[in-house]
Amino acid sequence: MDTTTHASPPAPGGPLSLHGLSVDGVNQCVHCGLCLAYCPTFSELGTEMDSPRGRIFMIKSLAEGRMTLSDSTVRHLSLCLDCRACETVCPAGVPYGRLIEAAKAEIERDRPGALGRRLFRWLNFGLLLGHPRLLGLAASGARLYQASGLQRLVRKSGLVRLLPGTLPAWEALLPPVPAKSERTGPPPVTPAEGPRRARVAVLTGCVQSVIFAAHNRATARVLAKNGGEVIVPDGQGCCGALNAHGGDHARALAMARRTIDAFEVARVDAVVVNTSGCGAHMKAYGHLLADDRAYAERARRFAATVRDLAEFLAQEPLRGPLVPVPLTCTYHDPCHVAHGQKIKSEPRRLLAQIPGLRVVELTESDWCCGSAGIYNLTEPEMATRLLHRKVGHVLATGAEAVVTANPGCILQIQAGLGAHESGVRVMHLVEILDRAYGGPGGAR
Ligand code: SF4
Numbered sequence: 001m002d003t004t005t006h007a008s009p010p011a012p013g014g015p016l017s018l019h020g021l022s023v024d025g026v027n028q029c030v031h032c033g034l035c036l037a038y039c040p041t042f043s044e045l046g047t048e049m050d051s052p053r054g055r056i057f058m059i060k061s062l063a064e065g066r067m068t069l070s071d072s073t074v075r076h077l078s079l080c081l082d083c084r085a086c087e088t089v090c091p092a093g094v095p096y097g098r099l100i101e102a103a104k105a106e107i108e109r110d111r112p113g114a115l116g117r118r119l120f121r122w123l124n125f126g127l128l129l130g131h132p133r134l135l136g137l138a139a140s141g142a143r144l145y146q147a148s149g150l151q152r153l154v155r156k157s158g159l160v161r162l163l164p165g166t167l168p169a170w171e172a173l174l175p176p177v178p179a180k181s182e183r184t185g186p187p188p189v190t191p192a193e194g195p196r197r198a199r200v201a202v203l204t205g206c207v208q209s210v211i212f213a214a215h216n217r218a219t220a221r222v223l224a225k226n227g228g229e230v231i232v233p234d235g236q237g238c239c240g241a242l243n244a245h246g247g248d249h250a251r252a253l254a255m256a257r258r259t260i261d262a263f264e265v266a267r268v269d270a271v272v273v274n275t276s277g278c279g280a281h282m283k284a285y286g287h288l289l290a291d292d293r294a295y296a297e298r299a300r301r302f303a304a305t306v307r308d309l310a311e312f313l314a315q316e317p318l319r320g321p322l323v324p325v326p327l328t329c330t331y332h333d334p335c336h337v338a339h340g341q342k343i344k345s346e347p348r349r350l351l352a353q354i355p356g357l358r359v360v361e362l363t364e365s366d367w368c369c370g371s372a373g374i375y376n377l378t379e380p381e382m383a384t385r386l387l388h389r390k391v392g393h394v395l396a397t398g399a400e401a402v403v404t405a406n407p408g409c410i411l412q413i414q415a416g417l418g419a420h421e422s423g424v425r426v427m428h429l430v431e432i433l434d435r436a437y438g439g440p441g442g443a444r
């Protein structure tokens with residue numbers, strides 16, 4: 001049975017919003033349909049309501065009070081990946097990412113779900129992502145589960161299928177958790193090698209800091225090789241991107257404020273980010289905190305300093321000497337680098353400078369792999385369809401490695417390639433760069 005709700009009817013001619021979150025950008029849509037061919041869910045399902053134009057129509061109708069938040073509306077909006085491929089091609093400049101985040105927050109407000117679901121979201125979005133120490137403890141628990149052989153037993157016995165809700169999907173995607181000794185971040189300060197180019201701070205992140213701490217250490221090394229004096233600000237945690245994409249708006253705001261507090265004291269020229277969703281989200285802090293008197297100006301200033309790792313490095317030629325990396329690779333564009341930050345040529349320009357490395361282009365390189373924050377956990381069926389499509393294109397290249405720049409994409413594509421027993425590696429861009437500087441990639 002459909003339960004219904006909608007935001008308060010707007011004042012005639014006034015700006016459109018869903019419970020205070022602006023969706024006024026819906027009025028920019030001229031219904032041309034140019035975005036449809038670039039939308040992964042429209043491509044898979046072929047239905048207007050699973051296209052950007054259809055979703056914009058629903059969001060506008062909700063904000064105007066002409067449509068109710070029915071089960072079917074929730075379904076079509078929830079299936080959106082928030083990949084923002086539609087934003088890239090839209091000639092009218094519709095800020096689609098903001099619209100869908102407001103819509104997802106509206107869904108969570110109206111449909112928080114049963115107690116179990118609410119507890120699970122609080123555990124993840126509130127407790128773990130909000131408290132790095134607790135996240136570390138959870139990582140140690142997951143490590144024990146894997147290293148003790150319990151995971152193998154649970155999977156082999158089929159017990160995993162008895163878990164409720166989306167837990168089987170979470171279990172299936174649980175990556176190998178490194179030992180605690182491998183989960184250390186870069187030192188608080190790494191001096192620049194050669195002439196100093198800039199003082200930069202790095203975001204070590206939440207999931208990134210426990211699963212891919214090695215990438216953070218490699219990031220500091222590569223930045224230092226390129227003249228960066230690298231600072232790791234104390235007191236940083238999750239930037240709030242996962243919360244924002246998951247409709248958890250209030251906590252996303254709190255995390256943004258905490259991130260700004262932590263980084264401001266470092267007084268750096270740039271804040272460098274090696275995870276795509278975090279970089280795109282932090283660049284939007286100015287918009288996110290625009291109504292916060294204490295933070296609006298600080299958020300705008302902070303956002304202007306945020307740089308994706310490739311964006312920062314590609315401003316100048318890589319400093320040598322570089323050693324050959326004899327490998328054929330292909331590059332997968334994470335959505336929130338390609339569409340969220342409009343960065344496409346920079347990673348390719350960096351790869352082209354590495355001796356011995358052969359780069360082959362990937363068909364649909366900027367199509368979502370299905371990871372999309374926690375989408376592969378909440379919408380496993382569509383995520384799997386998109387993953388199969390991505391893996392098919394990767395295997396067709398004949399590459400030995402896929403290079404990308406986001407932990408979610410790495411885990412998702414690794415899972416897909418693993419199912420094919422293909423032997424193709426998935427690497428972060430910084431691993432390749434680190435290797436070219438004689439380092440072990442992310443493995444140290
Ligand atoms: S964000 Fe991605 S999935 Fe959502 S409507 Fe746009 S192109 Fe489609």
Ligand code: SF4
Pocket residue numbers: 028029030031032033034035036052053056086089090091092093094
């Ligand atoms: S391309 Fe832009 S203006 Fe055209 S339908 Fe899509 S969102 Fe609307």
